[in-house]
Amino acid sequence: MTIQARAPGKIILMGEHAVLHGCPAIATALGLYCTIKVQPRGDGQIELQLPDLNLHRCYTFQTLLDYVGRVRQSSAQGFAYEVATDADHLIKCAIGELLLRLAPEDWRGFSLRVESSIPANAGFGSSGALAVSLAAALLRFFNLKPPRHPLEPLAMSIERYQHGQPSGIDHNTSLRGSTIERRPMANGSFKLISWPKSAAWLQLRDVELYDTGPARESTGQVIAATRYRLEGPDNPLLESMRHSAERFRSLLQRPVLMPETLKHLLRDYEQALECLGVVPKKIAKVIRAIERVGGAAKICGAGALSGDQAGALLVIGAPALPELAQFRRINAPLAVDGLEVCET
CATH class of the missing domain: 3.30.230.10 (Ribosomal Protein S5; domain 2)
Known part of the structure; x- marks a missing residue:
């Protein structure tokens, strides 16, 4: 057996x-x-x-x-x-x-x-x-x-x-x-709310996913070192992240493709993650290159406190950008x- x-x-x-x-x-x-x-x-x-x-x-x-x-x-x-x-x-x-x-x-x-x-x-x-x-x-x-x-x-x-x-x-x-x-x-x-598969398939159909490499720190270590930056009443950084998440939720419910809205939300949340201190300078530099050609990107997950790697990177609107060639492309549905x- x-x-x-x-x-x-x-x-x-x-x-x-x-x-x-x-x-x-x-x-x-x-x-x-x-x-x-x-x-x-x-x-x-x-x-x-x-x-x-x-x-x-x-x-x-x-x-x-x-x-x-x-x-x-x-x-x-x-x-x-x-x-x-x-x-x-x-x-x-x-x-x-x-x-x-x-x-x-x-x-x-x-x-x-x-x-x-x-x-x-x-x-x-x-x-x-x-x-x-x-x-x-x-x-x-x-x-x-x-x-x-x-x-x-x-x-x-x-x-x-x-x-x-x-x-x-x-x-x-x-x-x-x-x-x-x-x-x-x-x-x-x-x-926990289960969304239909079509929600992600429509709005995310043109995104690319990359692995920038494992972070030096564990998820728990990153969270423990940065959580104080999101604490306190009316925390502006936390409210910015909440606003982006709510708008992203609304985007997934839209029946038409809205790539520019998606790019705007990814840029906003990525900026918040950089303010939180979990995006290494090397990764932020690549993201700036993506933005200069009209695309957008954000790390997905805890990120990192040090080093040059931060795990998953979600990208849209930057096909064949040379700066992305250093990372492994994740070809998975x-x-x-x-x-x-x-x-x-």
């Missing part, structure tokens, strides 16, 4: 950073995938196969439970160190988190293989897709079913081991697919379907 679960990546179209301060955010599922395969083992061991990282390891149940316990009790500095230096950190935490939901007599060994085409630490939702696909595969393997064992809260718990305090839009976009809005409610909670699970 082999259980396979596959979940797509994502990009945040509008609302990153501001979403953690009560603003709406809109993300769309991206046709790059994390695929998990789980098979039973008879020796009671947990085998991890990570060919993308050239990594092959075996663990006992207790080793993974001890690891999760240590991470839970670590300081912020210790947590950041584990995320940055341990290649299979998130997978070990995910398995440990699931084991905590099982009685010891129900534990059984398995082999787990992870393959992903999603760039890591670059705003494409690699950890969210891993959390969703891994949670789905293991829930199926251990025959844990909703409503007692819902998938989404488990995926959220796994994401916390990577980002600390995630907004939830990453893994929910991978889970649901298409285009997702995280919209704040008056009581301080939020709701937007608003794809979400999680898929099968058993063979």
Whole structure:
């Protein structure tokens, strides 16, 4: 028996950073995938196969439970160190988190293989897709079913081991697919709205997506270092981001293509991200070149505090611009379907 679960990546179209301060955010599922395969083992061991990282390891149940316990009790500095230096950190935490939901007599060994085409630490939702696909595969393997064992809260718990305090839009976009809005409610909670695929396909049909390379810092580190700039009553930077996100939401509902409006919104939000301090100078220079030829661009995701790379870059109106040749073009469809699970 082999259980396979596959979940797509994502990009945040509008609302990153501001979403953690009560603003709406809109993300769309991206046709790059994390695929998990789980098979039973008879020796009671947990085998991890990570060919993308050239990594092959075996663990006992207790080793993974001890690891999760240590991470839970670590300081912020210790947590950041584990995320940055341990290649299979998130997978070990995910398995440990699931084991905590099982009685010891129900534990059984398995082999787990992870393959992903999603760039890591670059705003494409690699950890969210891993959390969703891994949670789905293991829930199926251990025959844990909703409503007692819902998938989404488990995926959220796994994401916390990577980002600390995630907004939830990453893994929910991978889970649901298409285009997702995280919209704040008056009581301080939020709701998730699934948009039809046509919303992204129309207004974003001419955009290009690039990978500028992984950021030096994790998403959690970038957020922790910059969130104070969005705090306080009537914060002008936050209000600017909120205004752009609301206008972008309205744009997606329009039945006609409006590329100039899209460019204007991308420029405004990109300027806010630069004021926040999450766009490296090298990337900002490329964006200025795009704007000089009448185009627009913004980073998608947390960005970076240092270095020359900031992950995902969304571009419109700058075909064959020489400055973009240094980055990897991501040729993948937007608003794809979400999680898929099968058993063979």
